[in-house]
Amino acid sequence: xxxxxxxxxxxxxxxxxxxxxxxxxxxxxxxxxxxxxxxxxxxxxxxxxxxxxxxxxxxxxxxxxxxxxxxxxxxxxxxxxxxxxxxxxxxxxxxxxxxxxxxxxxxxxxxxxxxxxxxxxxxxxxxxxxxxxxxxxxxxxxxxxxxxxxxxxxxxxxxxxxxxxxxxxxxxxxxxxxxxxxxxxxxxxxxxxxxxxxxxxxxxxxxxxxxxxxxxxxxxxxxxxxxxxxxxxxxxxxxxxxxxxxxxxxxxxxxxxxxxxxxxxxxxxxxxxxxxxxxxxxxxxxxxxxxxxxxxxxxxxxxxxxxxxxxxxxxxxxxxxxxxxxxxxxxxxxxxxxxxxxxxxxxxxxxxxxxxxxxxxxxxxxxxxxxxxxxxxxxxxxxxxxxxxxxxxxxxxxxxxxxxxxxxxxxxxxxxxxxxxxxxxxxxxxxxxxxxxxxxxxxxxxxxxxxxxxxxxxxxxxxxxxxxxxxxxxxxxxxxxxxxxxxxxxxxxxxxxxxxxxxx
Amino acid sequence: xxxxxxxxxxxxxxxxxxxxxxxxxxxxxxxxxxxxxxxxxxxxxxxxxxxxxxxxxxxxxxxxxxxxxxxxxxxxxxxxxxxxxxxxxxxxxxxxxxxxxxxxxxxxxxxxxxxxxxxxxxxxxxxxxxxxxxxxxxxxxxxxxxxxxxxxxxxxxxxxxxxxxxxxxxxxxxxxxxxxxxxxxxxxxxxxxxxxxxxxxxxxxxxxxxxxxxxxxxxxxxxxxxxxxxxxxxxxxxxxxxxxxxxxxxxxxxxxxxxxxxxxxxxxxxxxxxxxxxxxxxxxxxxxxxxxxxxxxxxxxxxxxxxxxxxxxxxxxxxxxxxxxxxxxxxxxxxxxxxxxxxxxxxxxxxxxxxxxxxxxxxxxxxxxxxxxxxxxxxxxxxxxxxxxxxxxxxxxxxxxxxxxxxxxxxxxxxxxxxxxxxxxxxxxxxxxxxxxxxxxxxxxxxxxxxxxxxxxxxxxxxxxxxxxxxxxxxxxxxxxxxxxx
Numbered sequence: 003x004x005x006x007x008x009x010x011x012x013x014x015x016x017x018x019x020x021x022x023x024x025x026x027x028x029x030x031x032x033x034x035x036x037x038x039x040x041x042x043x044x045x046x047x048x049x050x051x052x053x054x055x056x057x058x059x060x061x062x063x064x065x066x067x068x069x070x071x072x073x074x075x076x077x078x079x080x081x082x083x084x085x086x087x088x089x090x091x092x093x094x095x096x097x098x099x100x101x102x103x104x105x106x107x108x109x110x111x112x113x114x115x116x117x118x119x120x121x122x123x124x125x126x127x128x129x130x131x132x133x134x135x136x137x138x139x140x141x142x143x144x145x146x147x148x149x150x151x152x153x154x155x156x157x158x159x160x161x162x163x164x165x166x167x168x169x170x171x172x173x174x175x176x177x178x179x180x181x182x183x184x185x186x187x188x189x190x191x192x193x194x195x196x197x198x199x200x201x202x203x204x205x206x207x208x209x210x211x212x213x214x215x216x217x218x219x220x221x222x223x224x225x226x227x228x229x230x231x232x233x234x235x236x237x238x239x240x241x242x243x244x245x246x247x248x249x250x251x252x253x254x255x256x257x258x259x260x261x262x263x264x265x266x267x268x269x270x271x272x273x274x275x276x277x278x279x280x281x282x283x284x285x286x287x288x289x290x291x292x293x294x295x296x297x298x299x300x301x302x303x304x305x306x307x308x309x310x311x312x313x314x315x316x317x318x319x320x321x322x323x324x325x326x327x328x329x330x331x332x333x334x335x336x337x338x339x340x341x342x343x344x345x346x347x348x349x350x351x352x353x354x355x356x357x358x359x360x361x362x363x364x365x366x367x368x369x370x371x372x373x374x375x376x377x378x379x380x381x382x383x384x385x386x387x388x389x390x391x392x393x394x395x396x397x398x399x400x401x402x403x404x405x406x407x408x409x410x411x412x413x414x415x416x417x418x419x420x421x422x423x424x425x426x427x428x429x430x431x432x433x434x435x436x437x438x439x440x441x442x443x444x445x446x447x448x449x450x451x452x453x454x455x456x457x458x459x460x461x462x463x464x465x466x467x468x469x470x471x472x473x474x475x476x477x478x479x480x481x482x483x484x485x486x487x488x489x490x491x492x493x494x495x496x497x498x499x500x501x502x503x504x505x506x
Numbered sequence: 507x508x509x510x511x512x513x514x515x516x517x518x519x520x521x522x523x524x525x526x527x528x529x530x531x532x533x534x535x536x537x538x539x540x541x542x543x544x545x546x547x548x549x550x551x552x553x554x555x556x557x558x559x560x561x562x563x564x565x566x567x568x569x570x571x572x573x574x575x576x577x578x579x580x581x582x583x584x585x586x587x588x589x590x591x592x593x594x595x596x597x598x599x600x601x602x603x604x605x606x607x608x609x610x611x612x613x614x615x616x617x618x619x620x621x622x623x624x625x626x627x628x629x630x631x632x633x634x635x636x637x638x639x640x641x642x643x644x645x646x647x648x649x650x651x652x653x654x655x656x657x658x659x660x661x662x663x664x665x666x667x668x669x670x671x672x673x674x675x676x677x678x679x680x681x682x683x684x685x686x687x688x689x690x691x692x693x694x695x696x697x698x699x700x701x702x703x704x705x706x707x708x709x710x711x712x713x714x715x716x717x718x719x720x721x722x723x724x725x726x727x728x729x730x731x732x733x734x735x736x737x738x739x740x741x742x743x744x745x746x747x748x749x750x751x752x753x754x755x756x757x758x759x760x761x762x763x764x765x766x767x768x769x770x771x772x773x774x775x776x777x778x779x780x781x782x783x784x785x786x787x788x789x790x791x792x793x794x795x796x797x798x799x800x801x802x803x804x805x806x807x808x809x810x811x812x813x814x815x816x817x818x819x820x821x822x823x824x825x826x827x828x829x830x831x832x833x834x835x836x837x838x839x840x841x842x843x844x845x846x847x848x849x850x851x852x853x854x855x856x857x858x859x860x861x862x863x864x865x866x867x868x869x870x871x872x873x874x875x876x877x878x879x880x881x882x883x884x885x886x887x888x889x890x891x892x893x894x895x896x897x898x899x900x901x902x903x904x905x906x907x908x909x910x911x912x913x914x915x916x917x918x919x920x921x922x923x924x925x926x927x928x929x930x931x932x933x934x935x936x937x938x939x940x941x942x943x944x945x946x947x948x949x950x951x952x953x954x955x956x957x958x959x960x961x962x963x964x965x966x967x968x969x970x971x972x973x974x975x976x977x978x979x980x981x982x983x984x985x986x987x988x989x990x991x992x
Contacts, residue, residue, distance in 0.1 A: 344699070346692070347696055350922075350964045350968055351703075351704070351960060351964050352922050352925060353926060354926040354927055354930070358944055358948055358956075359707055359960055361948065362711070362947075363711035363951065364711060435821070435822060442824055443824055446933075447929070449945070449948070462826070465830075469830060469833065476827070476830050477831070480827035483827065484827070487822035487824075491818050491822055
């Protein structure tokens with residue numbers, strides 16, 4: 003027994019570098035921050051006038067400083083792991099310095115710092131960290147409105163509430179971090195769970211998951227059916243890139259919800275001819291467009307449309323295609339043949355062209371856009387679902403349900419469908435990004451969301467006409483689109499690794 | 507003399523073989539109801555002749571009288587009463603076990619029904635054994651047909667009237683031909699379906715092209731004249747038929763606005779889109795496949811992470827934004843490449859092709875990586891390594907070929923997406939291809955132009971996928987064996 007343990011230890015020591023999540027994340031973090039630092043350096047220098055913009059340069063120095071510390075920490079981790087096989091407490095302490103990077107808005111370094119500080123990380127801890135980070139970022143982004151000539155009426159009370167929520171969540175984080183993992187569920191958990199659930203009203207979905215988990219933990223302990231989902235949760239929490247993706251998605255969602263209180267819609271849609279095409283400044287963080295509308299507010303309000311259209315045009319084909327695929331996979335033979343052949347017709351038309359045809363017929367507005375995008379992706383979902391249902395309906399538990407006298411419909415929706423959902427979820431996550439891109443592409447062509455609504459594609463369309471003189475009008479909304487799509491892709495990849503479905 | 511004899515024998519043998527094959531395939535096809543019907547329709551004259559022969563033979567058939575006889579015998583021996591009693595017992599036992607209370611009359615009825623069914627079965631079985639003892643078989647239409655087909659003379663005589671049917675049987679007898687033929691039929695079905703779908707959607711559109719083109723001041727007569735000119739006043743089915751006919755005869759009439767031949771303008775705009783897509787496709791394959799393989803051979807290394815990160819970014823960039831950024835940097839700031847497309851300047855196609863190909867490159871790289879990784883962990887790769895092959899031989903001779911199969915499917919599918927997605931890229935770079943043509947025409951909506959554009963794109967995609975599927979049938983041993991089994 004002891005020899006096995008020893009061998010295990012030496013195995014860990016030899017492979018410590020590869021096994022350590024901190025080291026992988028550390029390397030990832032310093033590379034991304036270095037890239038960001040270089041971007042800030044390049045944008046701080048005005049090449050045509052050979053001058054330096056002081057404000058951007060300040061940001062650059064802050065980033066450079068944290069990148070440097072990050073590199074040192076990564077090196078130290080590497081040394082520790084090579085020498086000792088574990089990370090020393092003194093190295094972990096350095097994480098507290100990196101926590102300060104939250105004030106530069108560097109999410110990568112901050113997330114890493116939280117990971118480094120705690121040795122044994124539970125999924126609850128990771129979720130609590132991201133919950134707090136979201137709240138902080140929402141407050142910080144909303145606070146940029148303070149520089150505006152006026153703010154909305156609800157701004158001050160809303161900010162006050164947000165601050166209280168943030169403090170509460172900080173306290174929750176401390177409690178979770180200090181909690182000893184034992185057999186018994188700590189008594190305070192259900193009492194904190196309910197207020198935590200309430201804070202999810204700000205759009206902070208991390209709080210929703212965490213609060214729900216706290217309420218349910220006592221019941222779910224020792225319940226074998228939840229074990230699988232806990233594993234999935236654990237895997238996602240330990241996957242940095244998918245957590246960062248999830249962070250950005252929930253951040254966009256939260257800021258879309260909070261913008262009802264803290265942002266002034268007038269800034270985004272009303273013309274202000276005294277401030278046309280202004281360069282980025284504190285009042286207009288991303289500049290203004292040709293009608294003097296604040297680009298920053300427009301992008302924040304555009305997030306709403308992009309998210310709603312993206313989610314709806316994924317949810318509709320998910321349900322319709324899922325049901326069609328389940329029916330055709332379960333019944334097989336003629337039913338299968340008819341359904342799949344009809345869907346083949348839809349599948350033969352490229353998504354964008356199909357959307358253009360439908361929009362040509364029924365006019366360009368958000369509703370048509372959602373339907374147009376949905377119709378095109380029904381066949382892919384139906385195919386995914388069908389392939390899985392074909393596999394699942396041969397399993398023993400389906401036979402046993404049939405032997406017990408369950409009806410076909412109840413077998414499909416109680417046995418078969420729940421067990422073939424995993425690939426559908428992964429597929430949906432990976433295609434939401436595509437839907438977001440399609441939405442903005444069609445808006446850019448003038449076929450999507452009505453032009454007066456600040457949608458990312460519409461903003462870009464305006465920006466593209468000022469490409470030569472005011473390129474920032476086209477760059478920033480594009481970056482927002484990329485960030486959102488990239489986040490969905492990261493999350494989808496993480497979900498695929500965690501759920502491990504057999505995808506064809 | 508002997509040689510000539512042998513040749514003759516071989517010839518006869520061949521002939522017999524041929525009719526034998528036809529007869530066997532015919533029997534096989536009778537199992538599928540749909541094929542049965544197609545055969546019936548295609549070979550109607552032959553079927554009629556055979557039917558007459560069948561009737562003639564049936565008259566002399568002893569089958570029905572034999573059935574009658576054996577039934578009588580069985581009834582007399584009390585076989586049915588025995589069966590009824592047995593079934594009744596069974597049912598009662600079952601009811602007692604499950605504690606069910608069932609009406610006695612119902613039980614008896616059920617038992618009698620079962621007994622009757624069993625009796626029928628036994629009668630037929632018995633009759634067939636008797637027939638077999640006499641060395642005869644029951645005469646059916648199918649068996650008559652089959653027997654006649656075995657006769658080369660019959661084949662020769664009915665060759666001309668039954669030609670379509672024989673061709674169909676021949677197609678079915680060869681698995682490759684059958685597969686290709688079925689795929690072809692499927693593609694035609696899909697193309698007709700696409701045309702029907704697109705036309706119907708545009709038909710039920712609440713917009714009025716006449717009012718859009720003639721303006722708000724148009725009188726009712728003018729609108730009616732416009733509708734009459736373009737056949738918009740005809741009933742739905744006539745219009746649909748005309749549209750379908752137009753698609754297959756490349757004559758879609760003239761467009762609503764600009765009064766140009768739709769088919770001609772599509773033919774003029776299609777090549778540039780196709781060239782753009784092909785260049786993008788080639789670029790994507792050349793870049794992505796090596797990257798995917800390199801990533802897969804060194805999984806979870808720094809190189810792998812970097813490549814896959816870049817690929818993910820490539821997947822997440824909207825085409826039009828990438829185009830704008832390219833124009834901003836390479837045309838406006840650096841002035842290396844022209845910002846808009848110009849057929850005379852081949853440099854101007856570089857940026858559109860790169861933009862269009864980025865998403866595809868990223869997808870292929872990711873797909874290649876995962877497919878290769880999957881193959882590398884298969885048992886036969888371990889075998890190859892155990893044989894003492896070096897890493898390179900194992901990778902290139904055993905792994906990559908098999909990994910490419912799903913990748914090529916994805917390329918075929920993505921090609922369709924690219925032809926459609928080209929609309930956005932064409933708009934950004936001001937290329938007058940089929941995509942931007944459809945976008946321009948959709949505001950009216952110009953029904954023949956949109957339908958023509960979309961349907962011809964769908965046809966191209968269907969043909970490409972058909973081609974890839976057929977290639978597979980020849981190259982993938984798994985599909986080959988599956989085809990032969992079915």
